[in-house]
Amino acid sequence: MSEFLTVSRTAHDQLVEAAYRSRGFTADEAAEGAKLAAEAARHGIRTHHALKALHLDHLFGSAVGGCVPGAEIEVVKSRFPGSEIWNSNRKLGQSVAYRAIDRCIELADQYGIGQVSVDNAFHYLWGGGYVMEAAERGYIAYTNCTSALSEVVPFGGKFPTLGTNPHSWGFPTTAALGYPIVSDWATSVVAMGRVQALKREGKLLPPDAAVDKDGKPTIDPNEAVSLLPFGAHKGYAMCLINELYAGLIGGSLPTLRGRPALAPAGEKTGTAFYFQVIHPDAISGGAFAQGRDQMENLKAVLQDVFGHGNEGCILPGQFEAQARKRSDDAGGLHFTAAELEEFKELAEEVGAEPLVPM
Numbered sequence: 001m002s003e004f005l006t007v008s009r010t011a012h013d014q015l016v017e018a019a020y021r022s023r024g025f026t027a028d029e030a031a032e033g034a035k036l037a038a039e040a041a042r043h044g045i046r047t048h049h050a051l052k053a054l055h056l057d058h059l060f061g062s063a064v065g066g067c068v069p070g071a072e073i074e075v076v077k078s079r080f081p082g083s084e085i086w087n088s089n090r091k092l093g094q095s096v097a098y099r100a101i102d103r104c105i106e107l108a109d110q111y112g113i114g115q116v117s118v119d120n121a122f123h124y125l126w127g128g129g130y131v132m133e134a135a136e137r138g139y140i141a142y143t144n145c146t147s148a149l150s151e152v153v154p155f156g157g158k159f160p161t162l163g164t165n166p167h168s169w170g171f172p173t174t175a176a177l178g179y180p181i182v183s184d185w186a187t188s189v190v191a192m193g194r195v196q197a198l199k200r201e202g203k204l205l206p207p208d209a210a211v212d213k214d215g216k217p218t219i220d221p222n223e224a225v226s227l228l229p230f231g232a233h234k235g236y237a238m239c240l241i242n243e244l245y246a247g248l249i250g251g252s253l254p255t256l257r258g259r260p261a262l263a264p265a266g267e268k269t270g271t272a273f274y275f276q277v278i279h280p281d282a283i284s285g286g287a288f289a290q291g292r293d294q295m296e297n298l299k300a301v302l303q304d305v306f307g308h309g310n311e312g313c314i315l316p317g318q319f320e321a322q323a324r325k326r327s328d329d330a331g332g333l334h335f336t337a338a339e340l341e342e343f344k345e346l347a348e349e350v351g352a353e354p355l356v357p358m
């Protein structure tokens with residue numbers, strides 16, 4: 001942790017909210033954008049904190065009409081009581097996502113399972129933050145989305161026609177482990193945010209993660225133009241799942257997404273989201289061995305998986321939980337000196353106080 005400096009979360013949130021407000025976002029939107037950014041930093045998600053969020057908005061969002069400050073969500077009529085379909089009208093993605101996960105929880109409380117699909121959206125950044133919040137409240141949660149751009153080359157192809165398209169699952173394991181299990185990843189070897197972070201820090205990419213403008217593999221983040229799916233055909237299939245969900249929801253053609261200048265009249269260029277929350281009681285058979293209840297059984301299953309000499313294995317969400325503890329113990333959020341320099345430029349841009357180490 002010697003490379004990281006600690007800054008006040010309050011100061012961070014004030015700066016990030018000021019940045020969003022300067023771009024025309026409402027107070028609620030600015031607060032939700034700052035919350036997701038802070039939670040990403042708190043949990044060590046360096047690819048999706050405030051610098052990424054505001055950079056994404058600058059390139060594809062409020063400055064060019066891809067995201068509309070103050071937009072209202074329209075709930076589309078559905079014949080399925082446990083499901084809702086939303087037209088977010090390009091509202092800030094983080095605001096939409098927090099509302100969607102809350103609505104899914106309300107539906108799950110009533111119907112056992114709740115789902116919300118969102119069309120005409122703008123990227124919500126760190127999907128793990130939303131499912132983690134549901135898992136901490138005792139629910140099983142899942143979300144996927146299509147990314148802002150098509151940056152990933154399909155397996156066996158040569159042109160990027162897919163997004164980095166993350167999947168995020170959260171499980172209510174806090175009673176068993178002390179933190180929720182959260183599986184959250186982009187379906188590319190690395191996210192483009194990781195490329196940007198490595199460029200910022202002057203570090204190299206892992207092999208077979210990216211290609212240059214000529215389609216040749218590169219480990220130089222300055223030369224990386226497109227990304228490759230993880231796990232060859234397996235990661236590619238998971239990446240494609242998000243495009244299929246989006247296609248069924250109403251999403252745009254992947255190669256037009258985020259590129260309105262290329263879109264013919266009548267074509268859409270936004271992203272699509274999908275959220276699902278399950279109440280654990282809704283899937284319980286009740287017949288747990290040795291008289292265990294549901295959560296005791298879950299704990300027993302985890303102990304079996306990670307016993308037998310596997311005690312040193314890493315659980316999904318463990319690194320995030322450790323980063324969260326370090327942040328909380330330090331009483332703030334951790335950033336590198338290079339990141340604080342970028343925050344300084346942001347503060348100058350909006351006329352706010354820069355972030356300074358505590």
